[in-house]
Every structure is written in structure tokens, then in C-alpha cells.
Amino acid sequence: xxxxxVAELLPPWLDLxxxxxxxxxxxxxxxxxxxxVTPERALVSLSLVMSVAALLVTVVLGARVEVLGPxxxxxxxxxxxxxxxFPLIFLLDAQGVxxxxxxCGVVAIAAxxxxxxLHKDPxxxxxxxxxxxxxAAHLTVATGxxxxxxxxxxxxxxxxxxxxxxxxxDRDAPVRxxxxxxxxxxxxxxxxxxxxxxxxxxxxxxxxxVAMPALAxxxxxxxxxxxxxxxACGKSAxxxxxxxxxxxxxxxxxxxxxxxxxxxxxxxxxxxxRSFPLLEPHEVLRTVVVLVGLLTALxxxxxxxxxxxxxxxxxxxxxxxxxxxVAEVGLGWTTLALVHMVGHAMLRMGQFLRAPSALHDAxxxxxxxxxxxxxxxxxxxxxxxxxxxxxxRLSLTEFHLDGxxxxxxxxxxxxxxxxxxxxxxxxxxxxxxxQG
Amino acid sequence: xxxxxxxxxxxxxSPAHLTHAVTAVLVTLVMLLAWPRAGMxxxxxxxxxxxxxxxAVGALTAWTPLLAALWVLPLLLVWTPGQGLLGLVLPxxxxxxxxxxxxxxxxxxxxxxxxxxxLTRMAVFPFHGWWMRALYTPxxxxxxxxxxxxxxxxxxxxxxxxxxxxxxAPALATLGIVAALCASLLALVQxxxxxxxxxxxxxxxxxxxxxxxxFNPTAGTGALLLSGGKAxxxxxxxxxxxxxxxxxxxxxxxxxxxxxxxxxxxxxxxxVAGVMAAGFPGSLAFxxxxxxxxxxxxxxxxxxxxxxxxxxxxxxxxFRGWMRACLGSGPLPAFEVPLGRDLQRRELLGVGxxxxxLLVQGLLPSYSVEARARTTAASDAAVPGVAxx
Numbered sequence: 001x002x003x004x005x006v007a008e009l010l011p012p013w014l015d016l017x018x019x020x021x022x023x024x025x026x027x028x029x030x031x032x033x034x035x036x037v038t039p040e041r042a043l044v045s046l047s048l049v050m051s052v053a054a055l056l057v058t059v060v061l062g063a064r065v066e067v068l069g070p071x072x073x074x075x076x077x078x079x080x081x082x083x084x085x086f087p088l089i090f091l092l093d094a095q096g097v098x099x100x101x102x103x104c105g106v107v108a109i110a111a112x113x114x115x116x117x118l119h120k121d122p123x124x125x126x127x128x129x130x131x132x133x134x135x136a137a138h139l140t141v142a143t144g145x146x147x148x149x150x151x152x153x154x155x156x157x158x159x160x161x162x163x164x165x166x167x168x169x170d171r172d173a174p175v176r177x178x179x180x181x182x183x184x185x186x187x188x189x190x191x192x193x194x195x196x197x198x199x200x201x202x203x204x205x206x207x208x209x210v211a212m213p214a215l216a217x218x219x220x221x222x223x224x225x226x227x228x229x230x231x232a233c234g235k236s237a238x239x240x241x242x243x244x245x246x247x248x249x250x251x252x253x254x255x256x257x258x259x260x261x262x263x264x265x266x267x268x269x270x271x272x273x274r275s276f277p278l279l280e281p282h283e284v285l286r287t288v289v290v291l292v293g294l295l296t297a298l299x300x301x302x303x304x305x306x307x308x309x310x311x312x313x314x315x316x317x318x319x320x321x322x323x324x325x326v327a328e329v330g331l332g333w334t335t336l337a338l339v340h341m342v343g344h345a346m347l348r349m350g351q352f353l354r355a356p357s358a359l360h361d362a363x364x365x366x367x368x369x370x371x372x373x374x375x376x377x378x379x380x381x382x383x384x385x386x387x388x389x390x391x392x393r394l395s396l397t398e399f400h401l402d403g404x405x406x407x408x409x410x411x412x413x414x415x416x417x418x419x420x421x422x423x424x425x426x427x428x429x430x431x432x433x434x435q436g
Numbered sequence: 437x438x439x440x441x442x443x444x445x446x447x448x449x450s451p452a453h454l455t456h457a458v459t460a461v462l463v464t465l466v467m468l469l470a471w472p473r474a475g476m477x478x479x480x481x482x483x484x485x486x487x488x489x490x491x492a493v494g495a496l497t498a499w500t501p502l503l504a505a506l507w508v509l510p511l512l513l514v515w516t517p518g519q520g521l522l523g524l525v526l527p528x529x530x531x532x533x534x535x536x537x538x539x540x541x542x543x544x545x546x547x548x549x550x551x552x553x554x555l556t557r558m559a560v561f562p563f564h565g566w567w568m569r570a571l572y573t574p575x576x577x578x579x580x581x582x583x584x585x586x587x588x589x590x591x592x593x594x595x596x597x598x599x600x601x602x603x604x605a606p607a608l609a610t611l612g613i614v615a616a617l618c619a620s621l622l623a624l625v626q627x628x629x630x631x632x633x634x635x636x637x638x639x640x641x642x643x644x645x646x647x648x649x650x651f652n653p654t655a656g657t658g659a660l661l662l663s664g665g666k667a668x669x670x671x672x673x674x675x676x677x678x679x680x681x682x683x684x685x686x687x688x689x690x691x692x693x694x695x696x697x698x699x700x701x702x703x704x705x706x707x708v709a710g711v712m713a714a715g716f717p718g719s720l721a722f723x724x725x726x727x728x729x730x731x732x733x734x735x736x737x738x739x740x741x742x743x744x745x746x747x748x749x750x751x752x753x754x755f756r757g758w759m760r761a762c763l764g765s766g767p768l769p770a771f772e773v774p775l776g777r778d779l780q781r782r783e784l785l786g787v788g789x790x791x792x793x794l795l796v797q798g799l800l801p802s803y804s805v806e807a808r809a810r811t812t813a814a815s816d817a818a819v820p821g822v823a824x825x
Contacts, residue, residue: 033704079723079805082653084730086723148726152717159716162755163707169696169763182755186748193744197733417621424622428565430572430631 007067014061015073015092018054018104019139022132025050029129038125044115047128051108054135058104062097070094072145072207084200089145089207095338099142099270102342106262106349107135110254113353117254123167130167131258134160138263141270146206147196150274154192154235154267158185161264164255165248174250181244188234188241192271195227212277221278225285228275229292236268236322239295243402245319246303249311257352260315262345265322269341272329280332289330296323299399305380306395310358318348448498452660452811455804456495459664462793463584463671464488467577470675470786472682477574483513487578500594504532507557510582514570523566527556538596546596551608558641559583561615561622564634571634580674583637584667595819602819605651609735612646613742620749624756629677629687632757633670636713639750640666643743647728651819655731656812657805658724664804665720665794669713672790673754676706679783680761684771689757694766698773703762705779705787710758712794714751719798723805 025047032039065071070093077085092100110131118124133156140153162185166178202220204211215221232238237245237260245265249256259265272279272289279285300320307313321344328337354361366372380388397403424430467484487510494506511528515521530553534546552563559567570579595601616639623635640662647659679702680695681687696703715721725747732739766772779787797804 034701077802079801081657081727081805081809084654084727086726152722155717159711166759166763170694170765172764175759175763179756179759183752186751190741190744190748193729194741197729197740198737200730201733201737413621414625417625420618420622421625424562427562428568430568 003063003067007064010060010064012071012073014057015071015090015143017057018061018100019136019143021050021054021057022107022136022139025132026129026136029125029132033125033129038122040115040119040124043125043128044111047111047132048108048115050132051104051111051135054139055101055104055108058097058100061092062101065092065094065097070209072209074145086148087146087206089149090143091145091207091209092143093209095270095273096142098338098342100139102345103135103138103142103263106258106345107131109349109353110258113257114252114254117356118252123169127164127167127252127255130160130164131255134164134259134263138267141267144208146208147192147199148206150208150271151189151192151196154231154271155189157264157267158182158189158235161185161248161259164259165251167251167255171250177244177247177250181248184234184241184244188230191227191230191234193227195224195231198224198227208274212275216278217281221282222285225275225279225282228271228278229285229289232268232271232326233292234268235271236265236326237296237319238268238292238323238326239299240401240405242296242299242319243398243405246307246312246315246398249315253311253352253356256311256315256355257349260318261348261352265318266325266341266345269322269325269329269337272326273334273337276329276332276334279330286330286332290327293323293325293327293330296320297327299323299401302380302391303395303398306392310355311352314348314351314355318344321348446499446502447496449496450811450814451807453495455664455807456660457492459668460488460492460495460581463581463668464492466671466675466786466789467581470783471577472678472783474682475678476577480575480577483575483578484581487513487581491581500535503594504535507532510578511557511566514573514575514579514582516570516573516575519566519569519573523569526552526563527559527566529553530556534596535594543596547601547604550596551604555645558645559638560612560641560645561619561638564638564641567637568631568634571630576630577678580671583641584671602651605649606735608649609646609732609739612642612644612649613732613739613746614642616640616642616646616746617742617749618642620746620753623753624749626753626757627689629680629689629692629757629761632689632753633674633677636673636750636753637670639746640670643725643728643746646739646743647731650731650735651816652731652734653809653812653816654727654734656816657808658727658729658731660808660812661720661724661801661804662728665724665797666713666715668790668794669709669719669721672709672787672794673706673713675783675787675790676702676709679779683773683777684767686771689760691768691771692761693764695762695773697766698775699762699778701778701784703758705784705791706758706762708791709787710754712791712798714754715747716751718795720794720801720804722798723801727805 028046029043032043070091073090075088078088079086111128114127114131118127137153137156137160141150141157144150144153162178162182165181166175168174198220199206199211199215202215202218204214215224233241245260248260279289297320300316300323304313304316304320307316325337325340328340380391464484468481490506490509494503497503497506508528511524515524530549534550534553537546537549556563556566567579567583619635619638619642623632623639626632626635644659644662647655647662677687680692683699684692686692712719713721715725725743729740729743732743
């Protein structure tokens with residue numbers, strides 16, 4: 001019996017098992033969350049067993065892809081009306097396997113870290129549930145064969161991310177920052193959904209492995225590309241909408257490591273990699289992608305220099321690296337971007353998880369080196385003093401990008417809404433703040 | 437005339453109409469069961485039952501005179517003397533008057549009357565004054581019920597005869613989307629939970645109106661599903677807000693906050709209900725919005741962009757309300773809720789049932805979609821000009 005024969009024996013629905021296992025843990029933690037005493041030990045065991053099982057299944061799937069090549073799973077239509085249908089297509093290729101392996105691996109690590117880090121925390125079950133929801137959503141994005149399926153995973157990943165930023169819900173700042181992240185996600189996700197609708201109406205196959213090359217160079221491709229780039233910018237914290245990322249550091253360390261070191265921050269890069277066949281012949285769109293990526297790398301690098309705490313500095317570093325990956329995709333270096341993504345995810349996750357021990361680590365390094373280390377100046381240190389000061393001021397305000405968005409988008413929108421509200425109250429004869 | 441023929445002439449028990457009627461009965465029962473007693477002044481229960489029954493029977497009625505009577509009755513049940521009669525004239529009498537004048541007056545007049553009647557009955561922005569005022573009367577639960585189950589969607593099958601209405605479709609669909617956009621923007625800046633829910637409801641009404649007026653099966657099916665999905669989501673949210681108001685004495689966001697500490701079940705269920713109402717994947721509203729955005733695309737791609745912006749803004753508004761009320765450092769001391777006053781079993785059951793219905797239908801939508809698609813096809817065939825298209 002050859003390896004190919006063994007691989008062919010594997011059932012096609014195995015592709016969905018890793019996401020399903022993580023989904024099961026989410027349901028279990030939700031049920032446990034309604035009990036007065038959290039069965040912490042049982043939840044951790046379940047979480048670890050399921051995470052490792054998902055990882056093992058993914059390894060098997062990877063071996064199948066290696067032997068038999070990409071696999072396509074078509075489960076028919078979820079629903080349909082007349083000519084419109086919502087197909088359930090899943091696609092497992094090398095890119096998907098790498099992303100799944102990354103997701104399953106880092107979730108297993110984060111789950112183990114959480115067992116100690118959040119021991120006896122009242123929100124333990126909630127945290128674990130959201131982490132596994134994010135894992136299931138990430139795997140859905142990785143295996144989604146249509147933009148609609150990717151969107152479903154994309155939204156749930158964003159939801160889990162927002163709820164984890166607001167994890168410490170007794171304080172106002174995490175809640176405010178979670179709302180900020182939600183607004184950015186919801187606004188940018190419009191692009192992904194618009195792209196999905198346009199793909200449907202272009203009469204191409206909804207399967208992205210077919211649709212993206214088929215639509216390359218078509219009249220719709222520019223709008224689809226713009227939508228996809230907007231969505232990628234939101235999730236991967238690219239310029240000019242990346243201001244939410246440093247604020248998202250209010251969440252617990254394992255969630256910061258998982259989302260902003262490993263999974264969520266790379267979702268945009270993954271989306272661009274998936275849609276690269278569509279972007280490839282479009283010089284203008286690719287130039288936009290490269291410019292956005294490089295500008296983000298610059299903003300992230302410079303702003304990170306002035307970050308006052310370790311997690312914020314890591315957030316800016318992650319933003320800068322994601323920017324470089326986006327630029328790599330724009331330049332057509334897709335394999336490099338994929339390798340960069342995996343390497344960066346592992347390194348950054350490790351750094352985030354070590355962040356609470358940063359002082360201890362610094363003391364160990366200092367005692368090993370026999371005193372303080374000389375300051376590192378890097379390239380920025382070579383600049384004239386005035387340029388350094390200007391950059392410092394810019395870094396403190398994140399290059400005024402938030403202020404720009406506030407003035408151009410948020411402010412006018414809210415002013416319009418308040419004007420409408422005043423008009424409405426006057427027309428419907430409602431008091432300014434009716435007690436209900 | 438046999439009894440069976442008479443029955444067929446008077447009643448329409450197609451799957452979607454039956455679903456509509458069953459939903460009306462279930463929503464009424466859930467409201468009777470789960471609405472806090474403090475928010476139900478004397479007489480409200482009787483009004484609620486009467487309104488629920490009239491809407492349920494109205495959903496199954498094909499005979500225009502009976503339909504007209506059942507159209508007017510629920511609106512009389514939400515009316516209180518303080519509201520003034522004038523505001524109720526169009527929502528109550530617009531559509532019945534158009535049916536009455538059908539074939540007698542000029543077609544343009546009946547068409548305009550019919551459209552205005554639909555707009556006001558569905559409380560599409562800015563034709564929503566009567567409904568928003570009703571939200572601030574003791575008949576608040578009845579007002580929600582009357583909005584939640586829209587006979588207006590099914591009434592579109594009884595379009596008055598006359599000129600080809602499909603020519604009006606782009607203008608009417610655009611009107612619906614603009615109305616939905618305005619209401620979504622308004623929802624984003626509300627400082628009071630009832631008004632926030634009201635604006636979300638208006639936004640849904642706008643989307644439903646646009647989808648119905650697109651006169652195609654995809655959008656029409658989406659509109660009927662929205663009526664079920666979004667409405668049940670809003671019902672769950674309104675039950676949560678009623679519980680907050682009953683415990684704290686306020687629904688003003690500035691006075692609230694940190695409810696998760698003393699009411700964790702409420703906070704969790706309100707979040708899930710919000711997710712369902714905002715149309716996240718896995719909810720019936722997600723399926724409905726997907727159909728609406730594809731349906732209106734056939735009229736113009738910009739309308740789809742409008743739908744996308746509306747759904748995005750509604751998600752933000754729902755989460756803003758939930759975060760301000762349930763998370764954060766805490767309410768003003770006067771509005772503190774003591775421990776042990778979380779949702780009662782019947783309230784938990786009511787909200788939980790709504791969430792379960794939305795989740796099951798959202799994950800397994802094919803039956804719901806097919807039933808509504810059949811009704812939409814039958815309704816559209818009865819609209820002048822659509823069958824010939």
C-alpha cells in the first residue's frame with residue numbers, strides 16, 4: 001500500500017475536524033460559564049486534549065496535501081433562492097495547511113499558558129471559550145473556499161478579539177479600546193463583504209481558487225481588490241486604520257500573544273495571499289499594497305521606539321512586521337511572506353508570553369553581562385538631532401493618523417448623526433433625554 | 437360555495453404565512469412570559485393578547501376586508517390619548533384606504549396612498565413618529581409587538597391594481613436604504629437604550645422596505661427572513677432592556693454601567709442577543725442580510741454598499757449599548773443593582789428561547805429560506821408589472 005493509497009482512505013470531511021474540535025471546546029466552556037464554580041482543571045484538560053488532537057489531525061491533513069495535492073470539499077448549498085446560492089466550499093492547499101498548523105500550534109501553547117496565568121480568575125472559562133472560538137474562526141478563514149466562508153470566520157475572529165480586549169470588564173479603558181477595535185473591524189469588513197458580492201455577480205465560480213485567477217484583469221477586479229485590501233488593512237492593523245492595535249493590549253497577555261502576535265494580525269496577510277492571483281496583473285493595486293505595507297512598517301517601527309511599556313512596543317513591532325509582509329505580497333514574494341508570517345508569529349508569540357517577566361529577564365541579562373548594556377541606537381540614532389526630535393513627536397502621536405481619521409471620518413459622521421438626532425426629536429416631539 | 441372554497445378565499449395558509457402567524461403567537465407568549473411585571477401596567481396584557489391574535493390571524497388572511505380590519509386593530513391598541521389621533525391616520529388607514537379605492541380612483545393616487553401606508557405602518561424613517569411616541573407610553577410591549585411582526589410585508593401581495601410598479605422599484609428601494617442609513621446613524625449616538633432599540637428597529641424597517649420594493653425573489657425572501665431574524669433579535673434585546681429598567685429604574689446609558697457584576701446572566705445573554713440582532717455569522721439575520729444585499733444589487737451596486745454600511749453601523753450601535761450598560765466601572769450609585777437580582781427563570785427562558793430560535797434557524801436556514809422564497813414568488817406574481825417582467 002503506497003502513501004497515496006493511505007491518503008485516499010482519509011475521509012474528505014476530515015478538513016473540518018480541527019475547527020470542529022475547537023468549536024466543541026467553546027460550547028463546553030460556555031456551558032461551564034453558567035455554573036457557580038468553574039471546573040478549571042477539567043476545562044484545561046479538555047482544551048489541551050482538543051488542541052493537541054486538532055494539531056495532530058492537521059499534521060495528517062498536511063501529509064495528505066503533500067501526497068495528493070490540494071483538496072476541495074464541496075458540501076453543497078447552505079441555502080439558495082432562485083439563481084442565488086451560498087455554497088459551502090472548503091479548500092485545503094499548502095498555504096491553508098501552514099496556516100492551520102500555525103493556528104493549532106499556537107492555540108495549544110496559549111491554552112497551556114492560560115492554565116497558570118489566569119488560574120482562579122473569575123473569567124477563566126470565558127477566556128478559554130473565546131480563545132477556542134478564535135481558533136475555530138481562524139481555521140475557517142484558513143480553509144474557506146469562498147469569500148463568503150472566509151467572511152464568516154473573519155467576523156467571528158474579530159468578535160472573539162474584541163471580547164478579549166474587553167476581558168477585564170470592570171475597568172473603563174479596556175472596554176473603550178475594545179469598542180475602538182470593533183469599529184475598525186466592522187468598518188473595514190465592509191470591503192470583504194463587498195468583494196464577496198462582486199465575485200458572485202461577476203458570474204465567476206465562487207471557489208476562490210478558480211474565481212481569483214479568472215477575475216484577474218476583469219472590470220470588477222479593481223473594486224474587488226480595493227475591498228480585499230481594505231479588509232486586510234483593518235485586521236492586520238495597516239495604515240491608516242492600525243491605531244486600534246496598541247490599544248488592544250489591554251487584554252490578558254495570552255490573548256495579546258495569540259491575536260496580535262500570531263493569528264489575527266496575520267489574517268489580513270493571509271487574505272492578500274489568497275487573493276494574490278487577482279491582484280497580480282493589477283499594477284496599481286499592487287503598488288497600493290506595497291505602499292500601505294511600507295508606510296505601516298515605518299509608522300510601526302518609529303512609534304515603537306517611543307512606546308512606554310513592553311507590550312505596546314511589541315504591538316508596534318508586530319504592526320511593522322505585518323506591514324513588511326503586506327509589502328512582500330504586493331511585490332509578488334508570496335512564499336517569502338508565508339515563511340515570514342510563520343517565523344514572525346512564533347517569535348512574537350514567545351515575546352508576548354515573556355512580556356510579564358520582562359523585568360526579571362532584564363535583571364538576568366544584566367547580571368550575566370556584568371552591568372547595564374550599552375544603549376542601541378540603530379539607524380534612527382544616525383539621524384540629525386532635529387530629525388530625531390521630529391520623529392519622536394510623530395511617534396508619540398502615531399503620525400497623527402488617528403487625528404486625521406477623527407477629523408475626516410469619525411467627526412463628520414458623528415456630527416451628522418447628532419444633527420439628525422436633533423431634527424428627529426424636534427419632528428417627533430420627543431424630549432432631549434426621555435426617561436424610559 | 438362549499439366551506440372549503442370559502443376557507444380558501446378567506447385564508448392563506450402557505451408555509452411562510454403560517455410561519456408568520458406562529459411567530460406572532462410565539463412572540464406574544466414570550467412577551468407575556470418574560471416581560472418584567474413592573475413594565476406591564478394594568479390592561480397591557482389584554483392589549484398584548486389582542487394585538488398578537490389580530491396580527492396572527494391577519495397573517496393568514498387573504499380576504500381584503502378582514503385584512504383591513506386586522507390591519508387597523510393593533511394600531512388602536514398602541515394608541516393612547518396623549519399621542520394625538522393625527523399621527524395614526526396614515527399608518528392605520530393608508531393601506532386599507534388604498535384597497536378601498538382600488539379600481540375606483542386614479543391608479544396613481546391609490547399607489548401613493550398604499551406606499552405611504554406601508555412606510556408609516558412599517559415605521560420607516562422619517563415616517564416613524566407614531567411608533568417612537570408609542571415606545572414611551574405604558575403600552576411599550578404592545579408597540580414592540582406591533583412593530584416586530586410586520587403584516588406590511590405580506591400586504592405587499594395585495595398591491596392595488598394599476599400601472600407597472602416595477603418602474604418605481606429603484607426609487608422606492610433607494611428610499612428604504614437611505615432611511616435605513618439615517619436610522620443606523622441615529623442609533624449610533626443614542627444615550628438611552630429604548631431609543632437605541634427604536635432606531636435599530638427603524639433601520640431594519642428601512643432595509644425590509646427596500647428589499648420588498650426590489651421586487652425580486654432574493655431580496656423579497658431576505659425581507660421576510662429579516663422580519664423574523666432581526667425582529668426576534670430585537671425582541672430578545674428589548675426583554676433585556678426591560679429587565680435593566682425594572683431593576684435600575686433607568687435605561688439611560690450615562691447612568692448605567694458594570695451590570696455584569698450583579699447581573700452576569702443578563703450581560704451574557706444581552707451580548708448574545710446583540711450578536712444575533714446585529715447579523716453575525718450563525719444567526720438568521722446573517723442569512724437574511726446576505727439575501728437582501730444580493731437582492732438589491734440587481735437594482736444598483738450602490739444600494740448594496742448602503743446595506744453593508746447599515747449592517748456595519750448597527751453592529752457598532754448594538755455593541756456600544758451593551759458595553760456602556762453592562763461593562764465598565766459601574767453605574768451611578770443611585771442605580772446600583774443589589775446582588776441576587778439577575779434575570780429570573782422566566783426572563784432567562786424568554787431571552788434564551790429567542791436566541792435559540794435565531795441560532796437554530798441561522799445554522800440550518802434552508803427550510804426557512806425555501807418557505808419564504810415560495811411566498812415571495814407568489815406575492816411578486818400578484819404585483820402589477822412584476823409577473824410580466
